[in-house]
Each structure stands twice: as C-alpha cells, then as structure tokens.
Amino acid sequence: MTPVLHADGVTVVRDGRPILEEVTLTVRPGEHWALLGANGAGKSTLLSLCGAVTHPTHGTVEVLGRRLGSVDLRELRAYVGHVNPRHPLRSPLRVRDVVLTGLTNSVEPLPRWRPTPEQEERAGRLIALLGLAHRKDARWPTLSQGERGRTLIARSLMPKPRLVLLDEPATGLDLAGRERLLDSLDTLRESHPELATVLVTHHLEELPAGTTHALLLRDGRALASGAVDDVLTSDQISKCFDHPVRLERRDGRWSVRARQRRASSPSWPSTFSRKDSTT
Known part of the structure; x- marks a missing residue:
C-alpha cells in the first residue's frame, strides 16, 4: 500500500541547533498515528514537515507521493487537512x-x-x-x-484529503468538550476508512480509541515507533517523559498515573522529642 506520508531520516536545524535528528515516519492509508513527547521534543516541527509547511535540513519527505523540494508547497498543502486549535479567524x-x-x-x-x-x-x-x-x-x-x-x-x-493533521486538537477543552471531540474523531475514522491521520499531543488521555500507531519523540529523536500496543507501554512512556509512570488501557482509551515510590522512614535527630515538637 502506497504511503500517504514518508519522512526518511529527517533532520531539522535551527540557529545551529538540531530540532529533529534522523527521524523516520511512514503513514499509510487508514492508519491513525499519535506523535507524543514532552514540550520541546520536536512534535510540532515534525508535523510542519508532514503538512508541507517547512523543508528538512537533511533527509527527505514525501507527502501524497510528492517530494518536498520538487513541488509547490502551497499547492500540496491544499490536499492535506490541517486542524489547528489556534485558527487565526477574527x-x-x-x-x-x-x-x-x-x-x-x-x-x-x-x-x-x-x-x-x-x-x-x-x-x-x-x-x-x-x-x-x-x-x-x-x-x-x-x-x-x-x-x-x-x-x-x-x-x-x-x-x-487523504491525510489530516491534528495539532493538539484538545487544547483548552474541558472534560465534556474533549470527550465530544474524541467521539467525533472515532466517528470520522469509521466514516472515512481510507483517511490517514496524525495527531500531536503530550497527554495520552487525549488519544482517540481508534489510534493505530504511535511515534515517541525525546529531545528531537525517535525513541520508539510502530503499532500502538508495542509503543505505548509504561516503560516507553516513562523514558519518553523522563518520569516513572504506569500506563493503563481500558475500553480503548489510555490513562497514566505516576508510579508510587516506596516511602522511606524519616530519620529524625536522636535529640528530637515530643516536647520539642510542641515548642
């Protein structure tokens, strides 16, 4: 099946600093990808490549079979759906x-x-x-x-479009608004079976149940990529966000909790007494 998106070994450098390094991503029709990572991991930069907004410094990007650098970006963007909650309409x-x-x-x-x-x-x-x-x-x-x-x-x-990009679509939503949005995304998946989507977030609770694949980014590099059940594990997410967490999936949706650290007994000074505690 011909990919709708293929980024091969892409690196993006800004002001001499690498934002992305050697990242590869292939999205095929009907796949629904999540790009996950902490703030500054490179998610939005990768999404801008997927949406034919910017060029990579190194590597190649093909969107809908057309290679960036050999095609009019404005024309290509017309065939890619882009959902940005910061839509500048006035x-x-x-x-x-x-x-x-x-x-x-x-x-x-x-x-x-x-x-x-x-x-x-x-x-x-x-x-x-x-x-x-x-x-x-x-x-x-x-x-x-x-x-x-x-x-x-x-x-x-x-x-x-054959590809829709969603840049943190649940930003600013309350609980009810988020759930209606995610229900809509699952309805969209069912009504448009050939459509591919890429959704950026750093909250796993904001992932639709229909998510099929995931790419974890850390410090501009791909930490893990592939089928969602292989990538979204407690250990992988803990590494991605540099914090020990426990990941659970129920009814297709994910939830995350911090792992409980074993409490250690306080070591009080031997001179500490009940009388001291009340003075």
Missing part, C-alpha cells in the same frame, strides 16, 4: 462559512468566490457528521472551544 463567520473555507485553503472567504450547490451540500453533511447540525448558523465568537475544534475538523475534510 471575523464572526457562521459555522458553515468557516467549513467552506477549507475549499479555498484560506482563513476568510475569498472575494467573489462562491461554493457550488454540491459543495454546500458536502459542508452540511460534514457539519452533521461532527455533531454540529444544530449550530450550522452559529457565529464563530459564540462557539465553545470544543465546537470550534469540531468545526475545524469538518473544514479540513472539505477538499477530500
């Missing part, structure tokens, strides 16, 4: 209008551009798929953070 657009901007790959509607009836119908179907049919005419400033996230997922699907 206008009070309706949900349906925000979703339609996915066709023009723009933040605001382009002057004199009008969607076709078929495109408007597709936007309506995607809005309903993401559970927002009752909010299709709501304006952007009135949406909750979770509703904005689901709107942006619908927007990313408008050009019928």
Whole structure:
C-alpha cells in the first residue's frame, strides 16, 4: 500500500541547533498515528514537515507521493487537512462559512468566490457528521472551544484529503468538550476508512480509541515507533517523559498515573522529642 506520508531520516536545524535528528515516519492509508513527547521534543516541527509547511535540513519527505523540494508547497498543502486549535479567524463567520473555507485553503472567504450547490451540500453533511447540525448558523465568537475544534475538523475534510493533521486538537477543552471531540474523531475514522491521520499531543488521555500507531519523540529523536500496543507501554512512556509512570488501557482509551515510590522512614535527630515538637 502506497504511503500517504514518508519522512526518511529527517533532520531539522535551527540557529545551529538540531530540532529533529534522523527521524523516520511512514503513514499509510487508514492508519491513525499519535506523535507524543514532552514540550520541546520536536512534535510540532515534525508535523510542519508532514503538512508541507517547512523543508528538512537533511533527509527527505514525501507527502501524497510528492517530494518536498520538487513541488509547490502551497499547492500540496491544499490536499492535506490541517486542524489547528489556534485558527487565526477574527471575523464572526457562521459555522458553515468557516467549513467552506477549507475549499479555498484560506482563513476568510475569498472575494467573489462562491461554493457550488454540491459543495454546500458536502459542508452540511460534514457539519452533521461532527455533531454540529444544530449550530450550522452559529457565529464563530459564540462557539465553545470544543465546537470550534469540531468545526475545524469538518473544514479540513472539505477538499477530500487523504491525510489530516491534528495539532493538539484538545487544547483548552474541558472534560465534556474533549470527550465530544474524541467521539467525533472515532466517528470520522469509521466514516472515512481510507483517511490517514496524525495527531500531536503530550497527554495520552487525549488519544482517540481508534489510534493505530504511535511515534515517541525525546529531545528531537525517535525513541520508539510502530503499532500502538508495542509503543505505548509504561516503560516507553516513562523514558519518553523522563518520569516513572504506569500506563493503563481500558475500553480503548489510555490513562497514566505516576508510579508510587516506596516511602522511606524519616530519620529524625536522636535529640528530637515530643516536647520539642510542641515548642
């Protein structure tokens, strides 16, 4: 099966400092990858390569069969869905209008551009798929953070992409908003079986149950990569975040707790007495 994304030995250097070093990632149709790591591990940098936003300093990246460096990045980005919770929209657009901007790959509607009836119908179907049919005419400033996230997922699907990138989509969501978002991602997986996704997070609780693969990054290097059950283990996550944790999976979802350290008996000075403790 031809990959939708292949990054081979990529290194990214900024101001003489390596941000990524020799990282390889291959994503095939129908796979749902998680990029995990602590702050500064290189997750967002790798995602920018996946989205044809930047070039690697060394190594090669092929997105949808096209190699970066030999293709117009702006044209290529039109075929990759990108969900960024920091979407820079400032206008009070309706949900349906925000979703339609996915066709023009723009933040605001382009002057004199009008969607076709078929495109408007597709936007309506995607809005309903993401559970927002009752909010299709709501304006952007009135949406909750979770509703904005689901709107942006619908927007990313408008050009019928083969690859969707999600950059910490649960940022700023409360518990209910996060769960609705993750339910929507699992619905998306079921309704678009050939679609591939790459989701960046540093919270395992934010991973959808349908996650199939994972890449752990630490200090710009790949610590582990492959099928999710092989990669997401207590030992691997402890190494990734440099903290001892216990990882559990129940009903397809993950939870993490710090490992309990064995308490040691306090060593008080021999002169310490009850009388001293009350003075």
